[in-house]
Amino acid sequence: MSTLVFIEFNKNTISESSSQAATIANELHNDVYGLTSNNDESYISSLGSKGFDKIFVIDDLNNYSAIEEVINSNGIKTILSPSSNTFKELSSKISTKLNFPIASNVLKIDKNGKISCSIFTGKAESHMINDNDSCIYLLNKNIVESQDFEKKADIVKVDSKVSENSSFEILEQKFIEEDISLNDADVVISAGRGLKGPENWQMIEDLAKKLNAATACSKPVSDAGWRPHHEHVGQTGLKISPKIYFAIGISGAIQHLAGVNSSKTIIVINNDPEAPFFKAADYGIVGDAFEVVPKIINSLG
Numbered sequence: 001m002s003t004l005v006f007i008e009f010n011k012n013t014i015s016e017s018s019s020q021a022a023t024i025a026n027e028l029h030n031d032v033y034g035l036t037s038n039n040d041e042s043y044i045s046s047l048g049s050k051g052f053d054k055i056f057v058i059d060d061l062n063n064y065s066a067i068e069e070v071i072n073s074n075g076i077k078t079i080l081s082p083s084s085n086t087f088k089e090l091s092s093k094i095s096t097k098l099n100f101p102i103a104s105n106v107l108k109i110d111k112n113g114k115i116s117c118s119i120f121t122g123k124a125e126s127h128m129i130n131d132n133d134s135c136i137y138l139l140n141k142n143i144v145e146s147q148d149f150e151k152k153a154d155i156v157k158v159d160s161k162v163s164e165n166s167s168f169e170i171l172e173q174k175f176i177e178e179d180i181s182l183n184d185a186d187v188v189i190s191a192g193r194g195l196k197g198p199e200n201w202q203m204i205e206d207l208a209k210k211l212n213a214a215t216a217c218s219k220p221v222s223d224a225g226w227r228p229h230h231e232h233v234g235q236t237g238l239k240i241s242p243k244i245y246f247a248i249g250i251s252g253a254i255q256h257l258a259g260v261n262s263s264k265t266i267i268v269i270n271n272d273p274e275a276p277f278f279k280a281a282d283y284g285i286v287g288d289a290f291e292v293v294p295k296i297i298n299s300l301g
């Protein structure tokens, strides 16, 4: 039996979410295949070390028909995908066309078909049995540690002549310039309206640099134009699961928590001891962000 992993890239290297998916795939089945549109052959073939036996390279991830062909002709029944927007969209197309059920927010997959999923914006877990022999699993990040393997990945170029009649014509795609992708970061430094204005974000960026972290923000902050929209996390923004999430000057409204409450460790800095975020925090500092954050930066040398 084989498992297909949708491979996501972050600045030309495989994302941590996809490496983790490949680790899970190796726990499920012996043959682990990858699918990508990255055609840097020397790098792709090195991905045997991430657990891949074979990698299908396709020109365009919007070419659903060609992807279906890969799935059908290789007898693939299990697909593991990072929960990024691109792959959620691809998964829904594949699901509709090939009649694969989708399990989302997946926390654990058992070899016997038992699945654990996060529900109610991370407040509860649901345990289910998949009685279908095929499934697409949209995985939450950081549910396993990615491992190294001694495998060699063969590259298979997918015949793009199998064409897709897309309803959309892409006119332009703009890629966001980020030093560290928010989706993939182990540490995230996030700040809210407590910072009073965009001119005060330098200390957030300094702390992020010290900790090799990505920056994020609450919705009102991006709505006000203090920070770019792609940094907005929460119910209506990005959902992230870093190993450490710093919430600085953020009240902890339920809509904000919905996007960050599956973080492994939450550290809250707020000058109001009654701020709701402290209830979700693993560690809390009651204090003025303008005093506390520079002290943390200085202590990091």
Ligand SMILES: Cc1cc2nc3c(=O)[nH]c(=O)nc-3n(C[C@H](O)[C@H](O)[C@H](O)COP(=O)(O)OP(=O)(O)OC[C@H]3O[C@@H](n4cnc5c(N)ncnc54)[C@H](O)[C@@H]3O)c2cc1C
Pocket: 191, 192, 193, 194, 195, 217, 218, 219, 220, 221, 232, 233, 234, 235, 236, 237, 248, 249, 250, 251, 252, 253, 254, 255, 256, 259, 269, 270, 271, 272, 275, 287, 288, 289, 290
């Ligand atoms: C349908 C809907 C969807 C929404 N989706 C989202 C979403 O996706 N993401 C999101 O973030 N919000 C979302 N919201 C908004 C959400 O309800 C809150 O209004 C928002 O999260 C509050 O942002 P904030 O914590 O930055 O600001 P505030 O609520 O103004 O909180 C600022 C915090 O900073 C603290 N503070 C002030 N000064 C300092 C200081 N000097 N040092 C330390 N702390 C200080 C205050 O004590 C306070 O706790 C949504 C709302 C709705 C209705």
